[in-house]
Amino acid sequence: MALRERIFRVPSRGGALFTPGDAVVLLLIIVALYAGVRLALDTPDVIEGPAITLDPAALPYYTLLSIGRMLAAYILSMVFSIFYGYAAARNARIERWLMPLLDILQSVPILSFLPVVLLGLVAILPQQIAIELASIILIFTSQVWNLTFSFYQSMRTIPTEYREAAAVFRFSHWLRFKNVELPFASMGLIWNSVMAWAGGWFFLMAAEMFTLGARDFRLPGLGAYLQTAATQGDMQALALGIGTLILVIVLLDQLIWQPLLAWAERFKVSQVANDNPVTSWFLNALQHSRVANWLNQRTFAPFSRWLDRTLNRPPQWVAGLEPSTSGRRSLWGWVFLIAVVIGISFALVHAVGLLSTVDLAEWGKIAVGALATLLRVMIAVSIAMIWTIPVGVLIGTNPRAAAILQPLVQIAASVPATALFPLLLMGLLSVPAGPDIAAILLMLLGTQWYLLFNVIAGASAIPRDLQFTSALLRLKGWKRWRTLILPSLFPYIITGLITASGGAWNASIVAEFTTFGGETSQVTGLGAEITAATDAGNYAVLLASTLTMVVLVVTINRLVWRRLYRTAEDRFRMDQ
């Protein structure tokens, strides 16, 4: 699995850890958060949640609703990605913004925005619509950046000869998009879609079961079903819900993603035949099915011909391939820019005003919370490392173990951690230090799989000749680990850790402050600060703590992870 390619895809150029672009993006985040908080002032104190029935007959309906939300967010993400990625690849000015934006947003714990987005939207829209929209926005934000970057990257890396041929043969925009750009980008888009959906379930579950004291933000769906089942202690419904979720994820994988991946093999640019291409039984069945063929002939084929006829207009004039050294900003560009700057400054002043109402004691509490959450993240990630490295090496180097463990691991990993959280709470709330353990466990659940998959990928990528050499040198035990395995794994472990710690911060939002069966329990932590402030309607603290988390995570990312990542790239890379 090519997991390692996905992290820090923004090339870290030069030595600067922070750039002016970062500052601007951070300012924009502050402004967006402030806007949300400002709107939230009008949020009603009590929000009636939907009545959730545990009747198994309602499950299909809930499932459909959940899938619908995922689908809506995904379609939005795709449309945005294609437009933005395209624009960024063509326009240097947009491109300049894409990089810092992407880099920060891919490391920010998205879930920390949930309270602000929820409160802000509920204040201006009818409740049900607002909550639906908030869940979709949340999933969208978690999916869109990777997709955008993938598409942008593809647009930038289309081989020059393909672009030259398209220009020389005078392809219209449509023809170029359909026959050159989209096919070239499809592999990356599909892989990233698989990842986007896997990540999306995590956020969907969190959004669907989100409640805060008297405000019930739940949405009818699988997440709320699981949460209600756990609250009522209905083990049967809980098992049924989790089973349904796994079934849906497995079915989507088998009926959509695997066929798509197998189908997209043809878009690989390599001129040589692939040794072990992705295959899909379902795609094979479709391709041999008369019904599917007939349907295709009646629906897709005419539609595609119609599209071609309508959109393919032979261009009178085809531009060359040189980047246009675009001149100055137009008058409207300036007006727009100035308006944006004024708007941002206005919001900033107010945001700072709001922040200044947070007293020193509150800041102290936020700082203590940040340390506590940091500690929890470190514990969760350490536990994950302790078990995933040996198991990952076993799976990665031992085909027999892989044959047994790989499928199990894949199914276990497909369950979004947030879906299991109600179950955890049910079991642990009465135990001493239960909430603490539950919080760490949730972080662990949300993070360990990234690490495991990366370790597996790393272990199976240890070059054969090195393995043979160390066998010849009779390296055994700890020595073998120190000289061969750990150095080979290092880049993979770092990559896994980066994603894992990001996931852990996300989990802290829902894990540290919980409402379960009408009872609220809270541990010391930054996530708890955020949710508690939302609950109490303390908007200044909400803004302060959310911002603290964003800045903290981005800083840790730059100062620790990125450096380690560079070291890994420089010193431990196997492929020269």
Next chain:
Amino acid sequence: MNDRVLLKVDHVTKMFGQDKRQFVALKDINLTIREGEFVALLGPSGCGKSTLLRMITGLISPSEGTVFYRGKPVQGVNPYATMVFQTFALYPWLTVLDNVALGLEARGDTSKQRFTQAEKLVDLVGLDGFESAYPRELSGGMRQKAGFARALAVEPELLCLDEPFSALDVLSAEALRGELMELWTGGKLPTKAILMVSHNIEEAISMADRIIVMGKEPGHIVTEFAVDMPHPRDRKDPRFETATDRIYAAIAGHTLPEADEVGAAPGSEGQTRMLPDASVSALAGLLEHLNGEVQKVDIYKLDSEVGLEMSELVQIIEMGEMIGFVVVKEGDIELTPLGQAFAEASILTRKELFAQRARRLPMIRWIMQMLHATPGKELPRKVFYTALLPEFIDELAERQLDIAINWGRYAELIDYDDRGEMLSLAVSNGKAVAAAG
């Protein structure tokens, strides 16, 4: 005569980069192509011949001067020209037939007939039976046939070929050349003229009516030859051999006096001569090969003898000239006494011989002087890179440094720590620096 002029390149200059980093790729190019002509642009790699071809097709535009097509300036992509690419540029996700028909669809032909027309071309180039194959299923030669079919399907007036045979194995290339010439001389092609970029002298002579020889730094036209021989041309024909010798002499020129040969140091006045992109071991190999020969050797025969691409060979020979191990005159290459001594010497003596000569090269001498002037006798790579930037563009500066480091390491003049990216003076070289200073 004048009314049959298809293409006129008029005082065209092309520059890349901006401000200080600007470099001239092509300088003051003039050429004319008439109907019925097959013209070859011939030159070493880096002489800008592909850039010129891309300006003629309108893929890029000249910085100065104009390209005229039938008397009208070319703006945007030239609608009367198509191109066959060195790397084929077929879309791997489309079948041969779809690839060929796509050009027709782009011109607005959405009817089913476009496939009939595409098939005709596929048949013409001899690919019948492979219409539904994907490019990856075909051999290099067959892929390029598909490339020709696609370029010809839209019936261009001017067919541009960008080193179309250089990615093929020798036999397929030869076969495809023959087939193309048969179609062209038999009047079976819909095109009015062909313009081919090549770095292979024999290829150009065997195909073209006129050969335009280009040189580099900056890219310019050296001279022009008419090839007046009937097709098919026989390589053993004495006229063929004379033409080859004359063209090689025009491309390789002859070894210059030492000051011109080695150029000036970076940053100081005068042209900095680029270090040729060749390694010491490649040079040693060439010298050993030459040492076995009794006398002067024809350069154009050398590439097949030593099994190297002509473009690589040219770089190695340039390195030999610069170091002073070989001299080149009118297409012949000869070992100097020093070169002969090198070829026969032991490893250690070789290093000394090479070091003696290499430290006279301005680039190496400059690096050593800079290092000597620093207290720790070491400097980060970046310093040199930055200093080279005014004279070379990005990658070129990096590459030049790599070459200098490679040579300097072999000569034990310069040490390099790859991890820390630090250059330093080799420990045993106190004396060497004194001499260099």
